[in-house]
Amino acid sequence: MAPTTRTGRVTIKTVAADAGVSVAAVSKVLRDAYGVSDALRARVQASMEKLNYRPHAAARGMRGQTYTLGVLLPDLRNPFFADILDGVNQALERTQYQPLLGVSQSDEPMEQALIDAMMDRQMDGLLMIGPRMQRDAVEAVARRIPTAAVGLHQPGVDYLDTANNDDVAGAELVVKHLVDEGYRRIAMVSLMVTTKFEVVTVPRELGYRQGMKAAGLGQHINIVPAPQTAREVQTILRHLLQSRHRPEALFCWTDMVALHALSVARDLGLSVPGDLAVVGYDNTTYCDLAQNSLTSVDQSGQVLGLQAARLLVERINGRDKGEHFVVTPRLVVRGSSRPRPS
Amino acid sequence: MAPTTRTGRVTIKTVAADAGVSVAAVSKVLRDAYGVSDALRARVQASMEKLNYRPHAAARGMRGQTYTLGVLLPDLRNPFFADILDGVNQALERTQYQPLLGVSQSDEPMEQALIDAMMDRQMDGLLMIGPRMQRDAVEAVARRIPTAAVGLHQPGVDYLDTANNDDVAGAELVVKHLVDEGYRRIAMVSLMVTTKFEVVTVPRELGYRQGMKAAGLGQHINIVPAPQTAREVQTILRHLLQSRHRPEALFCWTDMVALHALSVARDLGLSVPGDLAVVGYDNTTYCDLAQNSLTSVDQSGQVLGLQAARLLVERINGRDKGEHFVVTPRLVVRGSSRPRPS
DNA sequence: CGTTCTACGTATACCGTTCTACAAACCGAA
C-alpha cells in the first residue's frame, strides 16, 4: 500500500511510491519535462488517477510555477468585462493555467495593492483589463512579471503585450455615422482622468476630433469629461442636456454612460433619436434591449480577451518581444441614432 | 548589511538578520503570535518597513495560512454580484485577507473544478455566491474548507454559514403589491434548474404561491421556468406574452429577466404598466434608469456580502457552529408596476 | 572493443515560511 502523510494528503511521494518510481520522475511527468519514457509516464499517470492526486499549488510555487494567472478588473458593473473574460476562459480552457480575478474598484492605490497581492502569491502572469495606473507604474510591474493588457495603448513596447481595438477608428465610425444621419452638434462624453495615461478615452477623443474636423464640424467639437460614479454622471448629463445649446447627438465613451444618457433624456422629455441621438461604445448586451436600442461600437471583447490570454501564455513561455494585437471595430446601428427627421 | 538571497528577494531571513533576531521571531511578529515583547516587535517591524519586506504567500501556505479567500461567482453579467462584492471588500479591508474571484459561467462541472483549483491553492476559505452545485457536493466541500455562502438556503446546518434575504417574504411583497395595484393574472418567471438544490428560486416560488393563495388567486398561479441564456429567455417570454391568456403582470426571479421582459413587451407593442406590469428582484442599478423604471425587491447585496465575509473569517478563526444571517427584503416601487388603469 | 553520446531515472539541495520543542532569563514565593 502506498504511504500517506500524517495528514492523509496524497502527495507526490505517495504517487511515487505507488508507481514504484522516484519523486523526481513524478515531478517530471507533472511538468511535462524532458527525459521521461512513455512507459514511465503511463505508469505514473495511472497512479495519479488512481490516488486522485492533485498537486499542491503553493508547494509548486516555491520553486517553479503556480499555474495561476491574475486578472485585474477595474469593476464588476460593466458587462463588457464579462465578454473579455469569456475570451480569457476560452483561451485557457485546455491549458494548465487557472485565471483568478481581482477587482480594484477603479481605484489606483487599490489596483497597485492588488498587483502586489498577486505577486506575493507568485502568480505566473498578470492580465490587466483597462488599468488605471500611471505609465511607468505599469512598466515597473511588467518588468517584474509577465504581463498582458487589454484597453491600454502602448504600441511598440517590448515589456508587455496588448490587445486592443482601434479606438481612433471606432470613434471616427461613430462621428461619420451621425453626420450621415444629419446630426451636426455632436458632443462627446468622455472619462475624467486625473492621471496622465494611455487609457482608451485618449484615442477615442482623438478619433472624435479628427472625425469632426473631416466633416467640417470643427467648431462643434465639445468634449465633456464625466466622473466615474453613476450619480455624478447623471448630474453632468442633466446639466449638458439642459444647456441652452443642447447637443443634437451624444457620443458616450462607454455604454454605461450612454444608458444613463437615455435615462436623463427621457426624464427631460427629450425623444431619442428625434431630439437627441445617443451612441455608446462596447456593444454590451444591454444595447440590444428594445427600451435601449442603443447604437454602439463593437470591439469584440471576447476576441480581445482570447488574444490577450494567448499572448500572456506565450510570454510566460519565454517570448520577450512585445506583441500588440489590434482588432477593427464595427458600428452596430440601432434605434438610438437612426433617421433624424430634419 | 543584511544578506539577500541570490534572487535578490527580501525574505524573512533578510529581515531577521537586519533586526538581529531569529527567523522564528520574525515569523511570530508576522503572525501576531504569542510570545513577543513590544521591543522586539518594534525592532522587527522597523526592519520590515525599511527593507520593504513582503511575505511570500506560497511559502506561508506550505505550513500555515495563505490569507487568501476564494470567491465563487456564477457569472459576471449580473450587476447584483457587484453589490455583494462591495460588501465583501468592505469587510476584508482592514484584515490581512485578500479575496480572489473565480467565475464558473453557471456551469456545475466548472464550479466544481474552480473549487478544486482554489483548494489546490490552499485558500483559507471559500465564499460561494449563488452556487449551482448539489446539496451534498456543497456539504462535502464545506467539511474540508471553511465556507460561507450567499444565496443558498441551508438554515440550521453547522458545516457552513449563510447570508440571505428572506426570499419567501420578498416574493410575497411582490404579489401583495401587484394585487393592491389591481393586477390579478400574475405569472412568475423562474429559473429552470436541472438539479435538486436550495437555489433562491425555490423559496421565491413558495412565496409567490403563498401570496397568490392568500389573495384568493390560487387559480391564477403560473410559474414559467426559464433557462439561463439571454436568447432563450427572450424566446420564452415572447411565447408567454403572445399566448391567448396573457398574464397581466410578470414577477421575474431576477432583474436581468425582467429587463428582457420589458424589451419583449415593447417589441410586441405592449405598454408597461398599462398592458403588463413587470417586477424584478435584486434592485440592481439598472432598475433606476428611466427607460426601465423597474419595480424590484431590494435584498441589500452589500450587507449580504459584508456579513458573509465576516462570518467566513470568524469560521476560519475557529468557530464551528453554523450561523445564518437573514436580512428583510424591501420592495422598491417604480413605474413598471404602478397604477393600473382599470 | 573502447569511446562518446544520448535517453532515461535518481538522489538531494533548496524554496520561504510555520510549528514544535526547548533553552534562557526573569519573577515572586517559600
Added chain:
DNA sequence: TTCGGTTTGTAGAACGGTATACGTAGAACG
C-alpha cells in the same frame, strides 16, 4: 537560596514540490 512558573526568544524539522547534478544502460561510431 531554592524552586516552580511564566515570559521571551531560538534552533531546526517540516511542508510538497522543483531544479540540478549525476549515474547508468544502451546505441552509435571508428
